Structures are given as structure tokens and as C-alpha cells.
Amino acid sequence: MKDDRFRSRKLLFGLCFAIFFTVTLTIASAESEPSIEWQKCLGGSGVDAASNIHQTSDGGYIVAGSSYSSDGNVTGNHGITDYWIVKLDTGGNIEWQKCLGGSSYDKASSIHQTSDGGYIVAGGSYSKDGNVTGNHGSSDYWIVKLDTGGDIEWQKCLGGSIEEEARSIHQTSDGGYIVAGGSYSKDGNVTGNHGERDYWVVKLEPDENEDETDLSILDINPVQVIYGCDIDEDKIVDLVAGKPIAVDVGTYLHVDRLEDLDLDQSIAFELLIDGQTCGREEKTIRELEEHRQTNIIFYPNQALEAGEHTIEAKMTPDIDDWDKDNNMLSETVEVKDTNDLYLVYVPIDETELGYFNLNPSSYGPIDMEEYASTVEDSGRFINATYPISKLTNTPMECKYYGSDLPSGSYDWLTLGGVVSDMLYIWEAGEFFTLTFADRSVGIVPDGYFEYHHIVNNPVGLYLWPINAGLVEVGYPTTTAHEIGHTYGLRLPVTGAGEEYYLKNPPYANGIWVSEKIPYTNELCFMNYAPMKYSLSRWVCDEDYEDLFKSFSTSYTPTTSLPLTNVILCSGIVYKNDTIDLMPTYFVENGITDKVPSGDYSLKILDMNKDVLDETDFDVQFFVTSDSVGTIETDVSGFAFVANYPEEASTILIQHEDKTLVEFNPHSKLLHDAIDSIPNEGFVKNPEESRKALHAKINAFEKMLEEGSFEEAQVKLEDDIEDKVKKWVVDNYQKDNPLQLSKEEVLYLINEEEDRLKIISGQ
Structure with missing residues (x-):
């Protein structure tokens, strides 16, 4: 600092x-x-x-x-x-x-x-x-x-x-x-x-030596993204294992009598990594003398394994060189393992109508070719600017239709529509990848933020601490920006505040190694967005090193991740301590989230009301928008993957030990599964069929509350499961990433049957 x-x-x-x-x-x-x-x-x-x-x-x-x-x-x-x-x-x-x-x-x-x-x-x-x-x-x-x-x-x-x-x-x-x-x-x-x-x-x-000729190597700068990355502050450059590097070698030619030299004579510069030659460049005396200080960038197309490595540059000047000791220079680097990054993208399409006709305008539809291009460019840019060796960049083709509730334009309306969309995007990414995705990105069409009355019509939005963001189509560097927020970059410490350094923004210097493009004095992608479709941003030293710390200190090989049965938990939270729960989904052999701790908690209880599992989580009432900054809100949200023990009977959501919501996870999972089936998924009379199934699930829940486990088991196996088999269409076409197929609904029912046997001691 x-x-x-x-x-x-x-x-x-x-x-x-x-x-x-x-x-x-x-x-x-x-x-x-x-x-x-x-x-x-x-x-x-x-x-x-x-x-x-x-x-x-x-x-x-x-x-x-x-x-x-x-x-x-x-x-x-x-x-x-x-x-x-x-x-x-x-x-x-x-x-x-x-x-x-x-x-x-x-x-x-x-x-x-x-x-x-x-x-x-x-x-x-x-x-x-x-x-x-x-x-x-x-x-x-x-x-x-x-x-x-x-x-x-x-x-x-x-x-x-x-x-x-x-x-x-x-x-x-x-x-x-x-x-x-x-x-x-x-x-x-x-x-x-x-x-x-x-x-x-x-x-x-x-x-x-003012009257002598001397050709020297001034410095060696190994670069993957930025120059001089040192996250340990031990004066050793830190690099990412498995990520290609470039090496910028600075040279200097001091000449007193130029006429004594053959200007067309070539000088060979050689790059070695751990003693092995991996690059060679030649420069004439004329080229070196033109600028005196010349930088030669090597692209060895080589990724290093974790550990210490020695990078060496040397030259053999066949001239009367005053100081032979400065013709070679070496640098020790520390190469570290970092986590991979798995991103899932969801296209958000136009809503059908304005809420109660208060806002009859709409947005979209989204252009799927633009969507595909935005996903591809976002992946290229993030792979270049993040401290990762592997990026999984997955676009979903199934559209999500955004909330028709506009935000912020009327006293009684909030950002509920935007928060709802962000939570659905998170759920879609987690469910689609069986919780293996690190972050989800909703790509929204032109007009989305205007429809929701977000001030100054931003091109990106993030709600702490949800691992998802919204990005307008055509702004790939904003994807890097919003994902950066999910890793803690440029966030207010407490409450809302200014996001950007508009007067003296953080500038970025480095090299896009795969494209062989050096960057000097470029704006950081955590500042405001460039023009649409542009990639003219990079990452500043501070933000890159913060990301490097996040990705390396939490490093866990994918094969070592603990797998367990989990549920996707999310909801909209209001300042008056009310909560609207989002649909809950079950995933077998999923990965639980590491959640920022706060004064909210989710507790999972057994039949005796003993706590089986507890997750403390944070809720903040602000959003960050690119390029507006931080906006205070009266609505927020939470979203994380939680453990789902076999003996689970009740879930409580509390704020400072005050219970805000209490629900039965078995019946809620079944209700949400039935609601996910589209009208086309029922053989006939979809509204009546859905209503009848909900009534049967309510009866099942009441039996559980009364301790009538045998009756509940019969209700689940012989009634609810039977009706789903008869009333739901086989292999219907999904038009929403969070719709469950008939097979997935039946699998959930079978899972609940097995859990009921454990709870009842059968």
C-alpha cells in the first residue's frame, strides 16, 4: 500500500x-x-x-x-x-x-x-x-x-x-x-x-564507462497477465501452474563511438527455463541503437508445473563489450496451483407483459447469435486475465424468461424483479451442472436494465453475496467485471458506497499471452465498460493479485472435492425481515458452498428439533452496477448449496436468532417439482392436475406433522407417485432450464420415499 x-x-x-x-x-x-x-x-x-x-x-x-x-x-x-x-x-x-x-x-x-x-x-x-x-x-x-x-x-x-x-x-x-x-x-x-x-x-x-560500448540485459519479467506479480510479498514473481507465459527481457546499449560498430551485425538473445533453451531472438546493432533500451518479448508456449523455476536470459555480443558480466541475467519464480473456473451462461429472454400494465414496455428478444458471441468473447477474455489454467465456459441454449416485475420506478416497487432473475440464474447454473459450476451469468438483451429502471442504464449488475451476475449482451469485459465482484473485487466494506475510481482509475499493464498483445496504461476491467463488443480492457496489479490469492489459497483439486446430497436454497430478503422463498431443488452427490458468514442462518433440524446442520450467511442491501457504482436497495437475496442430511425434517431461516421462515423440506421439494412442470407436460387439464397434486402433497405433509409415517409412505408411493406416472407426459420438451422432466420428478419422489423410511426408523 x-x-x-x-x-x-x-x-x-x-x-x-x-x-x-x-x-x-x-x-x-x-x-x-x-x-x-x-x-x-x-x-x-x-x-x-x-x-x-x-x-x-x-x-x-x-x-x-x-x-x-x-x-x-x-x-x-x-x-x-x-x-x-x-x-x-x-x-x-x-x-x-x-x-x-x-x-x-x-x-x-x-x-x-x-x-x-x-x-x-x-x-x-x-x-x-x-x-x-x-x-x-x-x-x-x-x-x-x-x-x-x-x-x-x-x-x-x-x-x-x-x-x-x-x-x-x-x-x-x-x-x-x-x-x-x-x-x-x-x-x-x-x-x-x-x-x-x-x-x-x-x-x-x-x-x-561513458566512453565505452556496453550491451547489457537489464531485467527479466516473466508475465502471464501482469508484470511483477508477487502475492506473497517475498520479492519472487508468482505464476500460475499450467498457464502459458511470456518473458519480457529488457536490454540496453550504451555506445560512445557508433562509427566503430557494424550496424548490421546481429546479436543473439536466448531464453532458458530450468536450463533448457525455449526461445531465441536476433537484433541488429542498428535496431538496438535506435531506442538504446529495447524490450524483447519471448513467447515460449510453455506452461510450468507448481514449484520454483529459474528463467534465464543471455546474449553473446561479438563486439568489444565493456562489461561481460551483464550479458546474462536470471530470475527465480514461484509457480502455484490455483483452482479452475467453471462458468455457466443463461440467456434471458423478453418478459411477456408489464406488471399490471404499470410498465407496458418490455425488452428483447435476445439475439442468440449475439448471445453465443458474448459467451465466447467473455471466456477468451476471462481466460486471459484471470489467474487460472483451465476455464470451463458453458452456454445454456434453453432460455429463461425474465420477471415481468419492473423495479424502482414506483415507491412500492423494489428491485424484486432483478433479484428474482438473478436468483433464478444462479439456480439454473447450479442445477444444470449438478452444483459443479463456480459462477452463473445471465446474459440479458438490450433494454433489460432500462425496463427495470436501474439508474443510468448500466450494462452489468451484481448482488452480494450471490455467485451470479447479469450482463448485457455484447459486453464481454463486463462479465469479467461482475465475476470479479463475486470474488470480492471493488466492493464496499460495509453498506453502499462508490465503486469506481473515475478521477484516477486503476490502470493496467501486462500481456495477453495467447494473442501476443502487450498492454500499456489500459483501463482495468473493474472500471467502467468499454464500447459494446470491445475487449479494450485489462486487469490492474491490485485486482489480479487479489484474484490470485483467492484462487490459490482455497486450492482444492477437483478430484478431492467432498460430494454429498444437497439442496439449492435461495430467497428474496426484505429489510422488514420478510422472505420470499425461491424454488428448492435436490441434487445427488453435489458440492456445498463456502458462504460468507453473517447474522442470518439456515438450520436443518431432525424430528426431535435437534440441529443437524447450520449455515450462517450474509445479506447486504445494495447492488453494484457497471458503470453506475453501488446502489442501496430495500431488497436483497441469498443463494447457496446446503447439505441435506437424510434425517432432515424441518428447515429454519433466522435473522439474529429470530425465525423468519420455517418449512418442511420434503413437501416443499415436491411442491416446487410439480410447479416446474409446464402446462405442456401434463396429459390433460394442466391447471386441475397441478392443483390436485398440490392437494395430495399437502395431505402428505400433514401426515408427517402428525407422525403418521406409514400413512405418509402409502400416500407418497401409491397416490402421488402413481398420479405423476399417469398425468405427466413422457419426455416433454423443456423450455426453461429449471423445469424438471417426468423422470426427474419420479426420481425425487423415490428419494423422499427412502428418506421417509430412515426418519420413521423402518
């Missing part, structure tokens, strides 16, 4: 220099006030802050500071904020500008012209990539030597494991440099610290 002192200084400088960046004053006499000769505003749309300015030998000016921008006068920003170095002529016009830094916070504090006409810059850097190599921990002194055109000649990180920031630098009479600032560290380059923050003064030797 970055120090607030560092951020507050950036904001202060931004306020001071946003209006007058450079001012030259002319004094007519001792008594007259100075007048403005010229003034310039320089920067972009972000916060840009000048820290130091000096006149140069040609009468112009050199300015140093920091920039959050990537537009306007600012180009080449590497991440959040970079050193921004600007060379002005005598009239304040930009001759050149350079962004220097990496993907984190970099701020220049001091700059001076050096005796060779170049420049020496000092400040602080949190980065470990881009132009920055050798960072010791948090923020280091970052010293950069530039030539007359602003290109890097060399750079050096100085410091320890805590925080350093250089405030001033000057060239000394011997050609070296003296640097001063502050340090909290007691290790690395820092010795003798007296307590908290000390002055830290460092003398650097003169450039020893």
Missing part, C-alpha cells in the same frame, strides 16, 4: 502548477512589480505536477515532476504516474518530453543539467518494471541519467525494503553525484538508521 504522504504531495503540486507551469518575470525597476512575459499550461487530463525547474545552457528550461496523464502533451506513460521530464525552449515551447518509470508510482523531485549536456534526475519510484530495475522494496531513490535528447543512459535504484524518496541531486566537481532525501529503511543500501525517517545522503561515483 502506498504511503499517503506520497499521494498528498502529488495533489499539492498538481494544484500549484495546474495554472502556471512556467513563468518568466521581467523586473523593470526596484519599485515596479514583475510582469508576466509568458506562461504555459502543460499536461493532460490527469494530475500533472512540476517539482523542479532550471535554466539550461542553451537558454531554455528543463522541468521535472510527475504525471498521471496519457494524453494532451503527455505521451508514453508507463503506469499510474511517471517521472515527466519536459525540455522547453526560451519561449516555453516543448522541444521534447519523456515519461520515465514503470507501472506503479514514480515521481521526480530534482533535475540538473550535467557537464556533458545531459541531465541527472532523482526522485522516488515504487515500480519494478518498465524503465525501473533493481527496486529494493517499497519506494526507492530512483536516479536516472539522460542524454541531451532525454534518452536514458543509465538508471539506478537505491534504498531498502521500506521507503526512500530522493529530494535533491547535484553533479559534484569530480563528475559524480550527491543525492539527498529521506529513508525509513535499515537494510539494502541503507545502514545506520536512527529510528523512523532519517536524512539519507548518498555520493555516487563518476560515470566510469
Whole structure:
């Protein structure tokens, strides 16, 4: 976490220099006030802050500071904020500008012209990539030597494991440099610290090899998604087992006499993993000299197993190289197992009519080709940006017809329609995959959120803590966004609050390895959505590392997951402590959910009212919507897979030990199964047949309450089962993912018959 002192200084400088960046004053006499000769505003749309300015030998000016921008006068920003170095002529016009830094916070504090006409810059850097190599921990002194055109000649990180920031630098009479600032560290380059923050003064030797030719490997950056992923904070890059990698190798060529070299001569760069060559690239001296600092990205098409591995880059420059020791560099990485991700998608189609004609407009229908494309692109993007080696991306073809209850437009209406749809989507995904799905995604047609009166017509919606989300068709990066919420990304700690960093959003840098696309300064997918059908987003360091922790710390091989008989439990919860239960479904050999704990509970009791199983769960009255933010509601929901013991007789749902709902799971499962059968599923008279079956189930439940188990057994076997066999059509066509077939209803009845024998002691 970055120090607030560092951020507050950036904001202060931004306020001071946003209006007058450079001012030259002319004094007519001792008594007259100075007048403005010229003034310039320089920067972009972000916060840009000048820290130091000096006149140069040609009468112009050199300015140093920091920039959050990537537009306007600012180009080449590497991440959040970079050193921004600007060379002005005598009239304040930009001759050149350079962004220097990496993907984190970099701020220049001091700059001076050096005796060779170049420049020496000092400040602080949190980065470990881009132009920055050798960072010791948090923020280091970052010293950069530039030539007359602003290109890097060399750079050096100085410091320890805590925080350093250089405030001033000057060239000394011997050609070296003296640097001063502050340090909290007691290790690395820092010795003798007296307590908290000390002055830290460092003398650097003169450039020893300024008249020599030297080709060096500066750094090695193994990348699967982002640069420098370190979830353990042990200064070792963490990678995902089984996920392909890229390796970004930074090189630097220092040349004093270019005419002495054959510019067309090739230099071979080689990549080795655990001693085995897995990549080779060649660059000419001309190509290397063009930018001086060149990055070569290797795509070895190799996935590593869990454990430590060594990645090495080396070259064999057949030139008069000043320092042979910097022709090779190695990096140790830690490869970790992570859980796979199983996503199920459900197409949500148009509702038939508005609720009581209060909202006669509708939405949809959904275009199934657009739906299929959204599912495919969502899978590609999530597979690229999530810390997983395997993604199961399953679209359901059977549509779910959304709730006709619009939301939020009238005082007595709530988000009940949207919450109901989200719970059904969750149930559909769990039931379709027999509880093996990790998350469910409802793909909604254009107009869905407008129909439900969600403010600003978002393109995605999530309700904590349900493992499902709603995404408008054509927005695949929003799928990654809503799934990110289900893993805790960008959620308010308590209650509703702002979701996004709109002024200073988290920027993302990395590589889409399978597509061989580097990303620099891209918006994170946890920010607002891009244009429809666009994939122009990536994932920022913080969000990716949080996901990595979630997927690795809970790692359990699929073959080791405990299987048991379960039920799908869900319901709509209101602030007045009332609950509308959703249909309950039974699954044999399913997987129970790990549920965020809260002050609600589901208790399963036996015939003696003893607790067989208990699940504490959380309910929060807010939704997060992309790109609106967090919206407070008076309605919420719960949804999880719970254990269903054979002796179960009663289920209680409580809030702070107050019972809100009590029901018999046997009769509820049967009632919900009958309700799932469509009219076309009955041989004749569907309404009358359904009503008669419900009456028989009510009689069965009353027998259970009275302890008449033998009568209940006969009722179940000889009456209810018999009528289902006679009244329900064989192999009817399902038009809803939560409809049960005749065979599934009969299987449930047989399951309840077996459970009844256990309860009655038969």
C-alpha cells in the first residue's frame, strides 16, 4: 500500500502548477512589480505536477515532476504516474518530453543539467518494471541519467525494503553525484538508521564507462497477465501452474563511438527455463541503437508445473563489450496451483407483459447469435486475465424468461424483479451442472436494465453475496467485471458506497499471452465498460493479485472435492425481515458452498428439533452496477448449496436468532417439482392436475406433522407417485432450464420415499 504522504504531495503540486507551469518575470525597476512575459499550461487530463525547474545552457528550461496523464502533451506513460521530464525552449515551447518509470508510482523531485549536456534526475519510484530495475522494496531513490535528447543512459535504484524518496541531486566537481532525501529503511543500501525517517545522503561515483560500448540485459519479467506479480510479498514473481507465459527481457546499449560498430551485425538473445533453451531472438546493432533500451518479448508456449523455476536470459555480443558480466541475467519464480473456473451462461429472454400494465414496455428478444458471441468473447477474455489454467465456459441454449416485475420506478416497487432473475440464474447454473459450476451469468438483451429502471442504464449488475451476475449482451469485459465482484473485487466494506475510481482509475499493464498483445496504461476491467463488443480492457496489479490469492489459497483439486446430497436454497430478503422463498431443488452427490458468514442462518433440524446442520450467511442491501457504482436497495437475496442430511425434517431461516421462515423440506421439494412442470407436460387439464397434486402433497405433509409415517409412505408411493406416472407426459420438451422432466420428478419422489423410511426408523 502506498504511503499517503506520497499521494498528498502529488495533489499539492498538481494544484500549484495546474495554472502556471512556467513563468518568466521581467523586473523593470526596484519599485515596479514583475510582469508576466509568458506562461504555459502543460499536461493532460490527469494530475500533472512540476517539482523542479532550471535554466539550461542553451537558454531554455528543463522541468521535472510527475504525471498521471496519457494524453494532451503527455505521451508514453508507463503506469499510474511517471517521472515527466519536459525540455522547453526560451519561449516555453516543448522541444521534447519523456515519461520515465514503470507501472506503479514514480515521481521526480530534482533535475540538473550535467557537464556533458545531459541531465541527472532523482526522485522516488515504487515500480519494478518498465524503465525501473533493481527496486529494493517499497519506494526507492530512483536516479536516472539522460542524454541531451532525454534518452536514458543509465538508471539506478537505491534504498531498502521500506521507503526512500530522493529530494535533491547535484553533479559534484569530480563528475559524480550527491543525492539527498529521506529513508525509513535499515537494510539494502541503507545502514545506520536512527529510528523512523532519517536524512539519507548518498555520493555516487563518476560515470566510469561513458566512453565505452556496453550491451547489457537489464531485467527479466516473466508475465502471464501482469508484470511483477508477487502475492506473497517475498520479492519472487508468482505464476500460475499450467498457464502459458511470456518473458519480457529488457536490454540496453550504451555506445560512445557508433562509427566503430557494424550496424548490421546481429546479436543473439536466448531464453532458458530450468536450463533448457525455449526461445531465441536476433537484433541488429542498428535496431538496438535506435531506442538504446529495447524490450524483447519471448513467447515460449510453455506452461510450468507448481514449484520454483529459474528463467534465464543471455546474449553473446561479438563486439568489444565493456562489461561481460551483464550479458546474462536470471530470475527465480514461484509457480502455484490455483483452482479452475467453471462458468455457466443463461440467456434471458423478453418478459411477456408489464406488471399490471404499470410498465407496458418490455425488452428483447435476445439475439442468440449475439448471445453465443458474448459467451465466447467473455471466456477468451476471462481466460486471459484471470489467474487460472483451465476455464470451463458453458452456454445454456434453453432460455429463461425474465420477471415481468419492473423495479424502482414506483415507491412500492423494489428491485424484486432483478433479484428474482438473478436468483433464478444462479439456480439454473447450479442445477444444470449438478452444483459443479463456480459462477452463473445471465446474459440479458438490450433494454433489460432500462425496463427495470436501474439508474443510468448500466450494462452489468451484481448482488452480494450471490455467485451470479447479469450482463448485457455484447459486453464481454463486463462479465469479467461482475465475476470479479463475486470474488470480492471493488466492493464496499460495509453498506453502499462508490465503486469506481473515475478521477484516477486503476490502470493496467501486462500481456495477453495467447494473442501476443502487450498492454500499456489500459483501463482495468473493474472500471467502467468499454464500447459494446470491445475487449479494450485489462486487469490492474491490485485486482489480479487479489484474484490470485483467492484462487490459490482455497486450492482444492477437483478430484478431492467432498460430494454429498444437497439442496439449492435461495430467497428474496426484505429489510422488514420478510422472505420470499425461491424454488428448492435436490441434487445427488453435489458440492456445498463456502458462504460468507453473517447474522442470518439456515438450520436443518431432525424430528426431535435437534440441529443437524447450520449455515450462517450474509445479506447486504445494495447492488453494484457497471458503470453506475453501488446502489442501496430495500431488497436483497441469498443463494447457496446446503447439505441435506437424510434425517432432515424441518428447515429454519433466522435473522439474529429470530425465525423468519420455517418449512418442511420434503413437501416443499415436491411442491416446487410439480410447479416446474409446464402446462405442456401434463396429459390433460394442466391447471386441475397441478392443483390436485398440490392437494395430495399437502395431505402428505400433514401426515408427517402428525407422525403418521406409514400413512405418509402409502400416500407418497401409491397416490402421488402413481398420479405423476399417469398425468405427466413422457419426455416433454423443456423450455426453461429449471423445469424438471417426468423422470426427474419420479426420481425425487423415490428419494423422499427412502428418506421417509430412515426418519420413521423402518
